[in-house]
Amino acid sequence: MSAGTPRSASRVPDERAMLFFVEGEMSPHEEAAFRASMGAAGGVLERLEAMRRDKALLRASMLRDPLVPSGLASRVEETLGREALVSSGVGGAGASPELFEARSSSGRAWSSGGWTVGVSMAAGIAIAVIGGFLVLTRPISLTAPPRTIARADAPPSEPAASIAPPRTQQTVHGSESAGPGKTRLLPGALARHEVMVMAEQHRLALRVSAEEPGALIAAIEAAADDPSWRVLREASAEVADAIGVRVAADVPRDRRDAAPIDPSWLLRPTEDALAVYLAEVDLSEAGLEALSSGVLRLGRTRTGYAALADPLPEVLGDAAMAEARPAVWWLRHNRPPPRRTVVPVVIERP
Amino acid sequence: MLPPENGHPDGRRIGVGIPQNRGDGVRLETEEDLVRAIRSGDAGAWADLARRILPRVYGLCYRMLGRRDEASDAAQATMLRLVQVLEQYDARSRFSTWTYRVTANVCISRMRSAKVRRAVSLDGLSDAGDGSREGPVQRREPDPRSGVERSDAAQRLGRALEKLDPEQRAILILRDGQDLSYEHIAGVLGVGLGTVKSRLFRARAALRAAMEAAAPEAVERTIR
Numbered sequence: 001m002s003a004g005t006p007r008s009a010s011r012v013p014d015e016r017a018m019l020f021f022v023e024g025e026m027s028p029h030e031e032a033a034f035r036a037s038m039g040a041a042g043g044v045l046e047r048l049e050a051m052r053r054d055k056a057l058l059r060a061s062m063l064r065d066p067l068v069p070s071g072l073a074s075r076v077e078e079t080l081g082r083e084a085l086v087s088s089g090v091g092g093a094g095a096s097p098e099l100f101e102a103r104s105s106s107g108r109a110w111s112s113g114g115w116t117v118g119v120s121m122a123a124g125i126a127i128a129v130i131g132g133f134l135v136l137t138r139p140i141s142l143t144a145p146p147r148t149i150a151r152a153d154a155p156p157s158e159p160a161a162s163i164a165p166p167r168t169q170q171t172v173h174g175s176e177s178a179g180p181g182k183t184r185l186l187p188g189a190l191a192r193h194e195v196m197v198m199a200e201q202h203r204l205a206l207r208v209s210a211e212e213p214g215a216l217i218a219a220i221e222a223a224a225d226d227p228s229w230r231v232l233r234e235a236s237a238e239v240a241d242a243i244g245v246r247v248a249a250d251v252p253r254d255r256r257d258a259a260p261i262d263p264s265w266l267l268r269p270t271e272d273a274l275a276v277y278l279a280e281v282d283l284s285e286a287g288l289e290a291l292s293s294g295v296l297r298l299g300r301t302r303t304g305y306a307a308l309a310d311p312l313p314e315v316l317g318d319a320a321m322a323e324a325r326p327a328v329w330w331l332r333h334n335r336p337p338p339r340r341t342v343v344p345v346v347i348e349r350p
Numbered sequence: 351m352l353p354p355e356n357g358h359p360d361g362r363r364i365g366v367g368i369p370q371n372r373g374d375g376v377r378l379e380t381e382e383d384l385v386r387a388i389r390s391g392d393a394g395a396w397a398d399l400a401r402r403i404l405p406r407v408y409g410l411c412y413r414m415l416g417r418r419d420e421a422s423d424a425a426q427a428t429m430l431r432l433v434q435v436l437e438q439y440d441a442r443s444r445f446s447t448w449t450y451r452v453t454a455n456v457c458i459s460r461m462r463s464a465k466v467r468r469a470v471s472l473d474g475l476s477d478a479g480d481g482s483r484e485g486p487v488q489r490r491e492p493d494p495r496s497g498v499e500r501s502d503a504a505q506r507l508g509r510a511l512e513k514l515d516p517e518q519r520a521i522l523i524l525r526d527g528q529d530l531s532y533e534h535i536a537g538v539l540g541v542g543l544g545t546v547k548s549r550l551f552r553a554r555a556a557l558r559a560a561m562e563a564a565a566p567e568a569v570e571r572t573i574r
Binding site: 015016018019022047050051054055057058059061062065066068069072073075076077080187267 | 404425426511522551555
């Protein structure tokens with residue numbers, strides 16, 4: 001250290017020289033010269049020596065690295081999971097999902113169908129971010145609109161006006177009559193407002209990761225007789241391929257295959273799936289929320305809405321889309337049917 | 351879940367600074383490797399990276415905020431922030447520098463907004479409340495004071511630290527608590543080397559002034 005060393009005993013040295021002294025970074029020769037130069041700067045040397053002692057004390061006091069509290073890692077995992085999307089059904093099928101608003105920047109509280117919203121601290125954190133969608137705090141209301149899960153490869157039937165796809169400016173991978181085209185799932189969780197936008201464009205998919213995927217799939221298929229759910233069957237490999245995922249030949253159905261869910265799974269793209277369903281839901285926040293929470297309640301899962309690169313009707317064709325027509329709603333209501341959309345439900349490995 | 355301290359549930363052992371074999375033939379030696387793996391779609395790399403950096407993140411949060419609950423919240427927020435802005439990491443600096451920067455920013459922001467002025471943790475001199483610490487504690491320099499004097503001095507030091515601006519507290523903790531070089535601190539704070547030295551000296555001077563203001567008599571004794 002030589003830069004900044006005082007040249008005159010009558011001058012107070014510059015900050016850099018004093019810092020090197022305090023930091024103990026001077027050679028013995030330099031320090032001796034420094035001390036000599038400080039002889040006439042009354043009290044400064046003493047003060048610098050006190051600062052040096054402060055430094056030693058501070059360093060000594062911080063020798064130990066504080067232990068990470070037990071439970072913090074799991075809290076971080078939860079936060080990352082919420083960030084990555086958003087809904088967590090770790091409590092199992094019988095647990096009430098939690099509801100929080102994952103994006104608070106808008107300043108409005110989430111309220112739908114009489115549900116109240118609980119904003120947790122984790123939500124507040126997750127909010128600042130890419131904002132996930134929602135995690136439901138309560139079981140689905142009995143008054144929630146009906147929903148069906150329909151097979152994606154069912155034979156075409158007459159189109160339903162309510163799900164007629166809007167023509168967008170998106171890239172079209174297949175002509176209207178040329179059969180299924182190709183698209184892909186985009187990685188990352190959608191923010192709340194993005195979920196609705198994608199739903200309007202029929203570019204929405206629900207990604208599901210389950211600790212016990214076999215059990216979840218069984219639960220989905222067993223839910224066929226549930227008044228709130230109508231499951232026909234699993235989608236074909238061709239339909240899955242149309243949205244850019246490969247369906248595994250075998251699904252782990254043994255509990256021994258259970259695995260923890262990677263909290264960041266939504267941040268990565270998916271190419272492999274264990275199963276794909278098509279769900280028809282009301283084109284509303286409540287409907288989309290109900291779908292997500294409904295799947296959550298079926299098992300130890302995480303769910304998250306993701307975007308498709310292209311509108312689904314342009315990939316599957318209008319006829320295939322029409323297959324997922326409302327099955328229950330028409331029987332119950334005299335009012336015009338709600339607008340609906342079709343959402344692929346992709347069951348992934350944990 | 352994040353993997354336990356000794357590695358993944360699947361048996362992969364993870365150690366800071368220890369070259370890792372992720373079991374799939376990919377050798378991940380650095381945090382930068384893990385970041386690259388994440389960007390290429392390796393989901394498992396997230397858990398590895400989180401487990402590696404969490405102690406560092408929490409440590410800085412704890413030292414800056416002084417309370418375990420606040421440090422935990424800040425660490426959680428920092429981890430989330432790191433995920434959000436990972437794409438902004440351009441690999442021009444070490445990933446550790448980048449994580450320190452994000453962590454420090456989160457803590458400083460919280461200190462400003464919440465006016466965190468509670469006791470700064472000086473866990474080497476008094477019980478920080480974290481329980482026992484496994485492994486050796488390496489002393490970087492001898493401390494000639496008796497335990498009683500050290501404890502008293504540590505308390506005064508803690509009170510003095512509380513009075514500093516968040517930025518001054520941050521630079522002192524980065525230097526003395528995290529043992530970072532000037533260059534490393536410059537990277538963390540995003541300022542030049544000369545600025546780091548100037549700020550560090552002024553922070554030390556401010557600390558001394560706060561010490562004197564807190565206990566002038568005791569300071570008098572130490573000067574004599």
